[in-house]
Amino acid sequence: MEEEEEAKMNNQQEKSQKKNAILVDGVILNGPVADSKSGEKFVEEVNKIIMEEVVKKASDATEKVCEWQSPEQLRTLLDLELKDTGESHPKLLQLCQDVIQFSVKTYHPRFFNQLYAGIDYYSLAARFITEALNPSVYTYEISPVFLLVEEAVLKKMIEYIGWEGGDGIFNPGGSVSNMYAMNLARYKYFPDIKEKGLSGIPQLVLFTSEECHYSVKKAASFLGIGTQNVYFVKSDDRGKMIPEELEKQVQHARNEGSAPFFVSATAGTTVLGAFDPLNEIADICEKHNLWLHVDASWGGSALLSRRHRKLLHGIHRATSVAWNPHKMLMAGIQCCALLVKDSSGLLKRCYSANASYLFQQDKFYDISYDTGDKSIQCSRRADAFKFWMTWKALGTTGLEKRVNRALALVRYLVDEIKKREGFQLLLEPEYANICFWYIPPSLRKMEKGHEFWEKLSCVFAR
Amino acid sequence: MEEEEEAKMNNQQEKSQKKNAILVDGVILNGPVADSKSGEKFVEEVNKIIMEEVVKKASDATEKVCEWQSPEQLRTLLDLELKDTGESHPKLLQLCQDVIQFSVKTYHPRFFNQLYAGIDYYSLAARFITEALNPSVYTYEISPVFLLVEEAVLKKMIEYIGWEGGDGIFNPGGSVSNMYAMNLARYKYFPDIKEKGLSGIPQLVLFTSEECHYSVKKAASFLGIGTQNVYFVKSDDRGKMIPEELEKQVQHARNEGSAPFFVSATAGTTVLGAFDPLNEIADICEKHNLWLHVDASWGGSALLSRRHRKLLHGIHRATSVAWNPHKMLMAGIQCCALLVKDSSGLLKRCYSANASYLFQQDKFYDISYDTGDKSIQCSRRADAFKFWMTWKALGTTGLEKRVNRALALVRYLVDEIKKREGFQLLLEPEYANICFWYIPPSLRKMEKGHEFWEKLSCVFAR
Numbered sequence: 020m021e022e023e024e025e026a027k028m029n030n031q032q033e034k035s036q037k038k039n040a041i042l043v044d045g046v047i048l049n050g051p052v053a054d055s056k057s058g059e060k061f062v063e064e065v066n067k068i069i070m071e072e073v074v075k076k077a078s079d080a081t082e083k084v085c086e087w088q089s090p091e092q093l094r095t096l097l098d099l100e101l102k103d104t105g106e107s108h109p110k111l112l113q114l115c116q117d118v119i120q121f122s123v124k125t126y127h128p129r130f131f132n133q134l135y136a137g138i139d140y141y142s143l144a145a146r147f148i149t150e151a152l153n154p155s156v157y158t159y160e161i162s163p164v165f166l167l168v169e170e171a172v173l174k175k176m177i178e179y180i181g182w183e184g185g186d187g188i189f190n191p192g193g194s195v196s197n198m199y200a201m202n203l204a205r206y207k208y209f210p211d212i213k214e215k216g217l218s219g220i221p222q223l224v225l226f227t228s229e230e231c232h233y234s235v236k237k238a239a240s241f242l243g244i245g246t247q248n249v250y251f252v253k254s255d256d257r258g259k260m261i262p263e264e265l266e267k268q269v270q271h272a273r274n275e276g277s278a279p280f281f282v283s284a285t286a287g288t289t290v291l292g293a294f295d296p297l298n299e300i301a302d303i304c305e306k307h308n309l310w311l312h313v314d315a316s317w318g319g320s321a322l323l324s325r326r327h328r329k330l331l332h333g334i335h336r337a338t339s340v341a342w343n344p345h346k347m348l349m350a351g352i353q354c355c356a357l358l359v360k361d362s363s364g365l366l367k368r369c370y371s372a373n374a375s376y377l378f379q380q381d382k383f384y385d386i387s388y389d390t391g392d393k394s395i396q397c398s399r400r401a402d403a404f405k406f407w408m409t410w411k412a413l414g415t416t417g418l419e420k421r422v423n424r425a426l427a428l429v430r431y432l433v434d435e436i437k438k439r440e441g442f443q444l445l446l447e448p449e450y451a452n453i454c455f456w457y458i459p460p461s462l463r464k465m466e467k468g469h470e471f472w473e474k475l476s477c478v479f480a481r
Numbered sequence: 482m483e484e485e486e487e488a489k490m491n492n493q494q495e496k497s498q499k500k501n502a503i504l505v506d507g508v509i510l511n512g513p514v515a516d517s518k519s520g521e522k523f524v525e526e527v528n529k530i531i532m533e534e535v536v537k538k539a540s541d542a543t544e545k546v547c548e549w550q551s552p553e554q555l556r557t558l559l560d561l562e563l564k565d566t567g568e569s570h571p572k573l574l575q576l577c578q579d580v581i582q583f584s585v586k587t588y589h590p591r592f593f594n595q596l597y598a599g600i601d602y603y604s605l606a607a608r609f610i611t612e613a614l615n616p617s618v619y620t621y622e623i624s625p626v627f628l629l630v631e632e633a634v635l636k637k638m639i640e641y642i643g644w645e646g647g648d649g650i651f652n653p654g655g656s657v658s659n660m661y662a663m664n665l666a667r668y669k670y671f672p673d674i675k676e677k678g679l680s681g682i683p684q685l686v687l688f689t690s691e692e693c694h695y696s697v698k699k700a701a702s703f704l705g706i707g708t709q710n711v712y713f714v715k716s717d718d719r720g721k722m723i724p725e726e727l728e729k730q731v732q733h734a735r736n737e738g739s740a741p742f743f744v745s746a747t748a749g750t751t752v753l754g755a756f757d758p759l760n761e762i763a764d765i766c767e768k769h770n771l772w773l774h775v776d777a778s779w780g781g782s783a784l785l786s787r788r789h790r791k792l793l794h795g796i797h798r799a800t801s802v803a804w805n806p807h808k809m810l811m812a813g814i815q816c817c818a819l820l821v822k823d824s825s826g827l828l829k830r831c832y833s834a835n836a837s838y839l840f841q842q843d844k845f846y847d848i849s850y851d852t853g854d855k856s857i858q859c860s861r862r863a864d865a866f867k868f869w870m871t872w873k874a875l876g877t878t879g880l881e882k883r884v885n886r887a888l889a890l891v892r893y894l895v896d897e898i899k900k901r902e903g904f905q906l907l908l909e910p911e912y913a914n915i916c917f918w919y920i921p922p923s924l925r926k927m928e929k930g931h932e933f934w935e936k937l938s939c940v941f942a943r
Contacts, residue, residue, distance in 0.1 A: 046882075048889060052886070058602030063532060065610065073614060075521055078513075090621060090846060105878075122625065140521070146612040151531045216702075223678075236834055237834050239678070398807070417567050427505040427508035431503060
């Protein structure tokens with residue numbers, strides 16, 4: 020009965036709406052845009068699926084990490100095609116289930132990857148809030164809370180680097196942060212570059228170790244410097260940049276008439292997890308007036324551990340630092356800060372375009388909060404917020420425990436590898452990267468000559 | 482009673498865990514990392530807040546768009562500081578409430594902004610799924626579903642541009658897409674640039690209209706080309722690039738010995754919403770062998786409307802297109818595609834670094850799905866997925882209705898402005914930007930000379 024009456028009322032409402040309808044180009048302008056009740060219900064249903072299939076399974080190691088399907092198979096299992104007409108809610112909910120089923124469970128306790136370390140409930144909740152509010156962090160009037168939050172997080176990160184002040188911005192990835200730093204450095208030495216470009220400027224040359232992340236090369240290429248002007252400095256057996264080799268390369272570049280301007284040291288290399296000797300590198304940078312950038316995208320998290328922050332000894336001497344809390348600190352992809360020691364406004368001078376439609380100079384609040392103009396992006400996500408929420412929830416001591424636990428697990432695994440037949444450790448790890456060989460029974464008695472290594476290197480590939 | 486027993490059991494479990502504990506560096510390795518039950522409950526509580534305070538209020542025009550506070554006030558109202566110890570769940574839930582309360586409600590029916598047009602329940606649900614799964618879209622093995630979804634969406638967008646094939650990638654913003662295109666263009670004409678950089682290459686010059694988005698300048702600066710090598714072509718009264726002026730500028734650049742390589746036409750300018758005449762511009766680009774990029778970040782959505790796609794007449798002749806479904810199509814920030822006509826692998830050749838730790842060549846599936854190497858980013862978000870979900874839910878016809886509705890609303894508002902005293906339309910809009918003056922009573926009788934315009938321009942500022 021009730022339903023019938025409701026239907027009647029809806030019908031009457033519809034009729035009266037039609038009577039007063041404002042019709043332009045065949046569109047009823049004052050009708051409802053979307054059925055909000057049914058939309059809300061859909062979101063609620065999806066939330067239930069997420070809780071059951073993702074969040075509550077995140078602590079269950081007996082579930083599969085991934086239900087693997089080849090691209091060809093997966094294409095037949097999923098209804099990927101976009102059509103003229105829409106699908107029903109039950110069909111869409113099934114699609115959501117399918118997407119989850121065939122996706123990798125990156126929060127899974129058995130998923131081992133450079134970016135993941137399980138689920139963080141607080142950052143997840145913050146990410147849900149961000150998606151619901153859908154902010155764009157460019158001006159204070161659009162993103163008041165998120166801009167203040169970003170400021171608070173940057174301030175704290177700067178404190179842990181050991182600078183007295185500084186500046187910074189959250190970027191979509193460590194690769195982008197490395198680019199920002201490289202561009203900022205050349206702008207500092209050659210401010211005309213912003214208007215005039217590279218022509219007329221001596222050949223810029225930058226330095227990084229052989230073990231650096233590939234984004235340094237990508238950045239050099241993107242910024243017009245060219246990958247052959249990235250000079251790769253030899254690393255030692257542990258993957259650390261050799262300072263004497265850096266000095267030689269700088270001299271060499273000077274002798275050939277190039278303009279060395281930038282050193283990208285790495286704190287936590289991608290493969291070996293090595294930390295470059297920052298203090299010694301800083302000495303060389305000071306001597307030769309070079310910008311010292313530290314790519315601590317991976318290793319920066321150790322700064323929060325009193326036990327392990329010595330890995331980054333000397334980082335306070337860096338001119339800029341890239342640090343990604345979305346890795347060991349589990350803030351969720353993406354959460355990447357570029358931090359800059361300069362507090363004279365270099366970042367803004369370098370990047371600002373003063374677009375008059377967005378960054379008006381005559382607003383009714385302090386426009387120094389309109390930090391979007393420090394970015395190469397226009398719309399920008401509120402990536403600092405998820406990390407802020409986790410930090411709020413756990414405190415610094417909780418984050419510290421996260422780092423200590425990761426590195427204690429490393430110690431444990433290394434001991435196990437040493438004890439177990441058929442496993443050979445490549446080197447004692449400094450950080451959370453453990454490099455080892457699995458030696459199959461057929462090779463265990465073989466002499467470790469050319470043939471042995473050739474055969475061993477095929478074990479994983481086949 | 483039950484609770485007591487549970488507590489007892491937990492106690493016993495704890496004791497037995499302590500007995501079998503693996504202790505390394507003071508960390509119990511085999512203890513639970515986080516209290517998953519309490520974490521799950523927290524996420525559920527936040528979800529409830531989001532449903533009540535954000536999603537269900539999205540259709541309520543009587544709510545406030547924003548509870549405005551100055552930066553100084555807001556700082557005292559929010560507990561922003563990050564401390565050594567964490568906060569309790571009730572405190573954190575209150576913080577979530579506060580964040581929502583003082584944030585701008587971007588989904589609000591009365592919030593008018595270039596990026597927003599209300600709430601989209603389907604993309605929102607997809608964004609929740611993405612955050613929960615926390616993928617990184619670089620290789621198929623990590624993001625099988627999201628890579629196939631991106632492929633499906635790109636294919637469909639390419640179809641609507643009118644190309645027979647092509648390539649593409651989702652980027653963090655239209656600004657970044659414009660940069661990609663500019664770099665891709667110079668790589669096509671000077672492939673050595675990737676290794677050698679800009680030195681030895683003639684002075685690159687690019688063209689865009691006076692009304693272009695500021696990201697074109699930012700891109701030229703970031704890529705080492707320099708803003709003074711962006712030649713701004715005159716626009717007509719409606720804000721459209723004048724093709725004859727473009728041709729003149731290209732000739733001029735040639736005559737001075739520079740190397741014109743790139744034209745960035747705009748489909749939907751930021752302020753006036755103007756569409757450059759793509760066909761005429763394409764003629765000039767063909768004649769002079771220039772890359773034609775169309776920044777359709779804002780205007781691209783009109784491609785989905787049979788009634789309005791004529792605004793982009795000629796877009797199929799573009800070499801690349803930037804198109805952001807996060808604007809009029811409401812996909813959520815960020816959702817931005819760069820689309821490229823080339824299907825010979827130019828995008829990959831230009832951007833790939835072939836990092837051996839991630840993009841191994843000897844995987845057990847077709848590695849052409851590892852599209853992450855087409856990107857300047859390393860970890861990358863699954864931005865295509867939210868748009869895919871909306872497209873699935875509404876079908877192309879539903880997206881078309883969205884565009885038609887927006888432009889019908891424009892027609893209505895323009896008529897209202899014309900009828901109402903004290904309002905003056907600046908020009909007949911082509912798209913969803915309506916530029917008008919509000920003329921206060923004190924100025925309505927004044928002659929429209931110098932003094933009038935000076936006074937009028939202060940109305941908004943004061």
